[in-house]
Amino acid sequence: MEPCRLAATELACRRGERLLFAGLSLALESGSACHVTGPNGVGKSSMIRIMAGLLCPLAGSVERQGSMALLDQNIALDEHQPLAKALDFWSGIDGSATVDLARLGLSDLLDVPVRYLSTGQRKRAALARLLGQGADIWLLDEPLNGLDSEAVALVEALVAEHVAAGGVALIASHQPIAVAGMSKLHLPDFVPQDAYA
Ligand SMILES: Nc1ncnc2c1ncn2[C@@H]1O[C@H](COP(=O)(O)OP(=O)(O)OP(=O)(O)O)[C@@H](O)[C@H]1O
Numbered sequence: 001m002e003p004c005r006l007a008a009t010e011l012a013c014r015r016g017e018r019l020l021f022a023g024l025s026l027a028l029e030s031g032s033a034c035h036v037t038g039p040n041g042v043g044k045s046s047m048i049r050i051m052a053g054l055l056c057p058l059a060g061s062v063e064r065q066g067s068m069a070l071l072d073q074n075i076a077l078d079e080h081q082p083l084a085k086a087l088d089f090w091s092g093i094d095g096s097a098t099v100d101l102a103r104l105g106l107s108d109l110l111d112v113p114v115r116y117l118s119t120g121q122r123k124r125a126a127l128a129r130l131l132g133q134g135a136d137i138w139l140l141d142e143p144l145n146g147l148d149s150e151a152v153a154l155v156e157a158l159v160a161e162h163v164a165a166g167g168v169a170l171i172a173s174h175q176p177i178a179v180a181g182m183s184k185l186h187l188p189d190f191v192p193q194d195a196y197a
Pocket residue numbers: 015016020038039040041042043044045046047174
């Protein structure tokens with residue numbers, strides 16, 4: 001994997017009338033991961049979307065070096081297609097990264113239409129999409145939602161492997177996630193609202 005980097009400098013984010021965070025900085029170099037924590041509504045998903053370039057910050061900047069993949073609640077798979085076909089559509093676009101569908105527990109589900117997949121199965125399918133992209137930088141928004149304990153351990157292993165291979169991972173999750181060496185960024189519950197008045 002080529003060296004990659006994801007950094008934010010002095011980010012601020014406002015949603016509606018509320019300033020969610022301000023003065024937020026971080027720098028993730030190749031081979032590092034960060035767990036963004038904080039209670040519901042503090043702005044974890046908003047931060048991930050800013051890092052992905054999908055949401056404009058109120059202030060600050062983001063630096064990205066390397067290809068990026070985003071895993072969130074939208075799995076972007078055709079609900080009407082069997083899982084194999086829905087995944088094939090993207091592998092035709094993403095390229096040739098090989099995905100071990102058996103490891104993800106998807107081998108027996110390939111002929112099932114995406115709309116019939118359970119919550120955890122959908123998340124596993126989203127992980128297949130993530131791995132298929134072969135991206136340097138992973139942005140994961142609540143990747144453990146809906147997963148059983150075995151699948152949680154699998155996600156932890158996948159992140160550890162990605163980081164060991166020189167990738168970067170930024171993970172927003174209110175659940176504990178065990179990856180050796182991963183840093184933590186706790187978004188504050190209280191932010192003075194007059195900082196950018
Ligand atoms: N499009 C929007 N317009 C206005 N406010 C929004 C919008 N999207 C989100 N918000 C608000 O921004 C705040 C932060 O939302 P966000 O989803 O980033 O939080 P979160 O920390 O990821 O929460 P959770 O742990 O519940 O997933 C919430 O109060 C939410 O209502």
